[in-house]
Amino acid sequence: MSELLQIEGLTKAYPGVVANDGVALRVRPGEVHALLGENGAGKSTLVKMIYGLVKPDSGAMMFQGAPYAPVDPRAARAAGVAMVFQHFSLFEALSVAENVALGMENPPPMRQLAAKIRSISNDYGLPLDPARLVGDLSAGERQRVEIVRCLLQDPKLLIMDEPTSVLTPQEVDILFKTLRKLSSEGTAILYISHKLEEIRALCEAATILRGGKVVDHCDPREKSARELAELMVGAELKVTDRASRQPGDVVLNVTNLSLPPMSQFGPALKEIGFELRAGEVLGIGGVAGNGQEELLATLSGERPSKHGTVLLSGADISALGPNARRAKGLLAAPEERLGHAAVPAMSLTENAILTGTTRKNLTRNGFVDQGAARRFAQEVIAAFDVRTPGPEVAARALSGGNLQKFVIGREVLQAPEVLVVNQPTWGVDAAAAAAIHQALLDLAAQGAAVIAISQDLDELMEIADRFAALNEGRLSEPRPTKGLSIEEIGLMLGGAHGMQEAQI
Template identity: 70%
Template sequence: MTNELLRISGVTKAYPGVIANSDVSFSIAKGEIHALLGENGAGKSTLVKMIYGLVKPDSGTLHLHGQPYAPTRPSAARNAGVAMVFQHFSLFEALNVAENVALGMENPPPMRALAQKIRAVSEDYGLPLDPSRMVGDLSAGERQRVEIIRCLLQDPKLLIMDEPTSVLTPQEVEILFQTLRQLSAEGTAILYISHKLEEIRALCDEATILRRGKVVGTCTPRDVSARDMAEMMVGAVLTPPARAARKDWGDPQAALEVSGLSLASPIPFGTSLKDISFSVQRGEILGIAGVAGNGQDELLLALSGELRSAPDMVKCHGKPIGEAPPNARRAMGFVAAPEDRLGHAAAPDMSLVENALLSGAVRKDLTRNGFIDWAKTKVWAEEVVAQYDVRTPGTWVAARALSGGNLQKFLMGRELSQAPEVVIINQPTWGVDAAAAAFIRQEILNRAQDGAAVVVISQDLDDLLEVSDRFAALNEGRLTPTRPTEGLTVDEIGLMMGGAHGMEVAHHG
């Protein structure tokens, strides 16, 4: 193994209550694209943070180029030739591209020279980028380019990419893969973290699979089926959600009808909604795809009632409700689950019982003469916890104390168990493991089976393809016409999501 770049041997890292990594060992060769595969919480992020010097291992050693390697801070890692593209972009929205790049470098040249260099490198790798643009105005794909170029300017030997494709359209993914293959051909090793199996099969040379902090297997992704890898990752046999035939509810009017909905965004750097129209029948699930920041949050606000519109823009069974506030809509059978778990869907410092009350008070009838029926609320919260397999010491703990996946299960359960007539969900399976995701999808299907009209907004195409009857995509605040999900190809979906967002072309597009 003269070709070895990085060797990890016996690395262990424990946090209070969890062992994030336990005796992890593997190695990466020069120019190799190595996949690190595992579910949320399997310890992938902790492991790469150790390689990048953000976290110190409790025991075990790292070797780079055969030399012992123990970075104590990211700058040490960067000096050693290790660069990282983060999962949640580590970018500064109010600064421009060149300033963002400069912040990730050890000794940046003067701004003007740096801007020149950014232009040159970005052209070389087919990732055109204008150094003077504000990052807040860029699309997700372009933001990722900023991160990648920040890494490339330092001529890295090892490039770590943490879930790089979760915010890209299929076409943008293809452009990214071309860049990565070019880098690999030039001798840069890439550590590619993902749970998207088909992508790993298309891109990676080797894969190491983690489960609960331990290496549970290695494989050559091209030779193994995605299903086998998934089962190694989860450690169980997976069953896709079952779908019964749709009942005809004989209701002539749509349960939810949106027509010509145009609204300015209340969020800084947000996207305004432009002339959105669709309708959902009882028992039907409409899936809305789109890359983050194309109006998903705003659409949810407009449907839940947090953002009011003209009365006729939103109708429920033919009744105009555009001006109705959230509680009035809840009384009509609406439930809404926003994407942001802490702060929007849940009050972080309040207990699960209190959080249950906040959205369930109207539909579950949890108040009497203005007083809260705590006993009833607690019983309901406990039901949700039991039914949705929420791992928590009790319903009295603060929402903040739950892990992301567990809180997501609780919040989904809270909304879906209110016997809803109209369900609006943004990112239902964000950050939950495969088994829980399958369960949540099944519950969404069950609600539709019970006669609810469902709108699922998601950036995860698997969510949408598995549950939705009809499909549309949000792109820069506009909604494409809806199409039946059956028979749609990934290519078509990609084009609906805006294709490559004009990224092949150099500038604004």
């Protein structure tokens, strides 16, 4: 059978790093092909070259039997290649149809387009109302808009970059049905994900990248998730050591916590309540945008809440700011590394001062003790294996994983009594993620209470003692993770968010 896409010896070098080194890839028509690899393995660079966003230094691509060298994404789309990005490029204040029209070369009249969106989205089991504002849609529905936008071009090859990271398990099922239907009609799908179970369920071929090179091909259905992971990492995986712990006294008590939305399309927090005991890890799951940021802000003290809603060891701290809470032992690490948890243009030493002054005595009479600050930064770098030339380097110069280790390490080394982390391993490679998980578990073993807010359910199952779902600003009753099935979790997360599933 002839190949749809055939790539030979594709190489792309950036200053200091060869992102793709002689990569070869073959995709047959109608094949669901997985691209596997850790962060920095070169997956993004490869698909960007296929989609015309990056020009290769050398190598050749053939598409449908003809030489293929797209100069820009428009040329790639014209040839029949479409891509759904991990981060949506949608305007919240515009309707679905208007957003789709914006991405088209020659949009048809709005009414015609709306009819077309409705029919295509129904055909593929992704019902969408073209007139709705994107700002009112859930993450899963927004992804539908992006997919429908691609399907309108009738692509031969659809590239999907981490499509399930924003979906609940039920929503993933719906998406997979759509992708299988597309595949049965002859559309090939190039599927990037680090969720290995999904790849085993969906894909029939896999190419594994490590350090910019293709290291292996396999049929993922014939491998276990663990074998796939070890192929990606190129080493045996260390299993996190989850020492048995006895939960102690209640340290954090949240009752009837409500908060109005922080932005126009943001969610409100609605009557959130839970208890947290010393030595336990509470996992809070849910698709981002359902109140995760808001919950972290009310716990860290950035958004003070109503009197009596947040109690730390029995004392009301609802009105206290971040530094007063730090003094009492409640620390936090927000999701956004650049611009929230750390200042991109400032050095690691200065970023250590950002949250470390209260507990680490980095100031004397208000004057910054540079020596102490540098020592603290170095301590974090050493203890958490942050790869950097030194503490004087700007935060933005670090890779995502290294900066995340620094951010988590900075809080862990301040010996918190309660630590709240949001998406602690988002965009972090497997080795760094394992280190962060271990650090959080060790912290709990020492008697601290940890709240881990995450979209990654596997992560929460691995580290959390109890699990609660945050959905549309409401928090479910926490349940012990032991014995909790993925279906139950999916239902706690709001199932398919009322998204209908059309008959295919």
